[in-house]
Amino acid sequence: MAEVTKIYKVGQHPDLPPPRSEVGVIGWVYYNLLSTPFNIVLTLLALWFL
Secondary structure (H helix, E strand, O other): OOOOOOOOOOOOOOOOOOOHHHOHHHHHHHHHHOOOHHHHHHHHHHHHHO
C-alpha cells in the first residue's frame, strides 16, 4: 500500500485530534495514577486495601 503525503501551506494544515492516550479516562488514569513507579505502587496498594 502506497502512502500519500499531502503538503499544506504554513498555517493551513487541518487540526488533528489529540492522541487517545492523552485524553479521556485512559489519559487521566495514566497521568494521575500511573505516571511514576511510586504512583503505580501506591495505586496498587490502594486497590489491594479496597
